[in-house]
Amino acid sequence: MTDPHDENGRNGRNGRNSRNGPPDGTTPLSTALIHHAYRAPPEWDAIAVGVHKASTVFFPNVKALRERRWIDKSAYTYGLKGTPTSFTLEARLATLEGAEHVILVPSGLAAITLVDLTLLKAGDELLLPDNVYGPSLSLAQHELARWGITHRFYDPLDAASLAQAITPATALIWLEAAGSVTMEFPDLRGLIRTARAQAPQARIAIDHTWGAGLAFNPFQLGEPGVDAEDFGVDIAVHALTKFPSGGGDVLMGSVACRDVRLHDQLAWTHSRLGMGVGSDDVAAVLRGLPTIELRYQAQDLAARRIAAWAQAQPAFVRVLHPSLPTSPGHAHWAALCTQAAGLVTVEVDPAIAPAQVDAFVDALRLFRIGWSWAGPVSLVAPYNPATLRQRPSLYKGQLVRLCIGLENVDELIADLTQALAALNR
Numbered sequence: 001m002t003d004p005h006d007e008n009g010r011n012g013r014n015g016r017n018s019r020n021g022p023p024d025g026t027t028p029l030s031t032a033l034i035h036h037a038y039r040a041p042p043e044w045d046a047i048a049v050g051v052h053k054a055s056t057v058f059f060p061n062v063k064a065l066r067e068r069r070w071i072d073k074s075a076y077t078y079g080l081k082g083t084p085t086s087f088t089l090e091a092r093l094a095t096l097e098g099a100e101h102v103i104l105v106p107s108g109l110a111a112i113t114l115v116d117l118t119l120l121k122a123g124d125e126l127l128l129p130d131n132v133y134g135p136s137l138s139l140a141q142h143e144l145a146r147w148g149i150t151h152r153f154y155d156p157l158d159a160a161s162l163a164q165a166i167t168p169a170t171a172l173i174w175l176e177a178a179g180s181v182t183m184e185f186p187d188l189r190g191l192i193r194t195a196r197a198q199a200p201q202a203r204i205a206i207d208h209t210w211g212a213g214l215a216f217n218p219f220q221l222g223e224p225g226v227d228a229e230d231f232g233v234d235i236a237v238h239a240l241t242k243f244p245s246g247g248g249d250v251l252m253g254s255v256a257c258r259d260v261r262l263h264d265q266l267a268w269t270h271s272r273l274g275m276g277v278g279s280d281d282v283a284a285v286l287r288g289l290p291t292i293e294l295r296y297q298a299q300d301l302a303a304r305r306i307a308a309w310a311q312a313q314p315a316f317v318r319v320l321h322p323s324l325p326t327s328p329g330h331a332h333w334a335a336l337c338t339q340a341a342g343l344v345t346v347e348v349d350p351a352i353a354p355a356q357v358d359a360f361v362d363a364l365r366l367f368r369i370g371w372s373w374a375g376p377v378s379l380v381a382p383y384n385p386a387t388l389r390q391r392p393s394l395y396k397g398q399l400v401r402l403c404i405g406l407e408n409v410d411e412l413i414a415d416l417t418q419a420l421a422a423l424n425r
């Protein structure tokens with residue numbers, strides 16, 4: 001390798017004719033542009049993490065090719081196995097999650113898929129909360145069922161119902177806090193105590209997207225003097241698409257755990273499934289991460305103001321937000337958290353026709369109709385409880401979920417107020 005600095009202190013600006021280029025300019029241009037000798041000085045330091053892009057990663061020699069290990073993130077072997085950009089985000093997310101190890105995947109749903117495919121085999125049973133994130137259930141009903149993996153439901157608000165659902169075949173138990181549309185906050189401690197006592201063979205995973213690493217620590221949920229210090233889940237998945245990104249412009253997920261053997265098991269399955277992430281997307285999440293606490297707090301405060309406004313509207317018979325005593329599981333939320341994600345669901349008076357609820361949603365101007373949350377733009381979507389839950393009778397009216405963005409709250413309330421006309425017609 002030639003010295004990157006030629007005698008005149010130039011960094012190869014002359015390309016082919018400097019000492020940094022190929023000798024004497026006799027090398028053909030195609031080769032000269034690919035095997036260029038210039039190396040940027042290494043002492044770069046700035047806020048943004050470098051966007052390292054690669055399928056191929058070079059090895060200095062055959063020994064390195066044979067010996068390098070990617071699984072403990074001590075070296076690079078292939079783009080799919082990690083880059084300085086992805087290892088950096090994984091390390092920062094481990095700090096956010098209170099975990100030791102994090103694996104990036106292409107979406108939040110891919111994170112759920114990775115956990116299911118790593119831990120389940122034919123004959124196993126999977127337990128899902130009754131209010132489980134819809135696509136997670138769909139995966140269980142189709143692919144997992146086709147491969148001989150069955151699933152059962154439990155009531156997230158009732159640890160006894162989890163005890164009833166457990167069998168010797170139970171291999172994985174999913175938790176979710178709060179339910180992503182109906183906002184029930186489960187008794188996480190009660191559910192985990194039940195799972196550990198009755199299904200010691202099973203792993204426990206939580207969809208941690210709502211808590212975002214901020215509202216509670218799923219790896220450390222024990223009550224002092226009652227539970228062991230490491231009392232908590234085995235795995236936390238996070239749709240980075242939501243709060244960590246915060247921009248509504250990137251899809252990514254993560255799988256976090258504390259146990260190195262569990263990490264290695266997940267990492268091997270991850271590598272065999274080829275679930276790589278692009279470095280531009282990783283950089284987008286790295287850019288969102290420093291503001292996650294501020295955004296979470298701002299959207300939480302805005303959502304609570306909107307929840308209070310909604311409680312005063314006769315067209316809404318119930319407002320679902322874990323901070324409200326009328327919201328299912330409020331006491332469980334209050335025992336663990338002071339913060340909440342910026343989501344509010346309203347149950348519309350059952351006397352109001354579903355078509356009017358649709359008209360209300362259509363009449364909103366600042367709230368845009370769409371899936372996802374935690375971006376700058378407030379979002380709204382109507383849900384029919386009959387298609388949402390195993391026990392739709394819990395809800396009498398149509399549901400409308402509001403995901404609060406970063407707009408001025410008074411303007412959001414004014415928008416909701418003008419759209420109410422469609423309900424009161």
Ligand SMILES: *Cc1c(COP(=O)(O)O)cnc(C)c1O
Pocket residue numbers: 106107108109110133180207209210239240241242251252253372
């Ligand atoms: C959005 C979301 C997911 C899936 O994330 P994607 O990146 O959209 O696949 C999973 N769980 C919850 C609770 C979510 O809100």
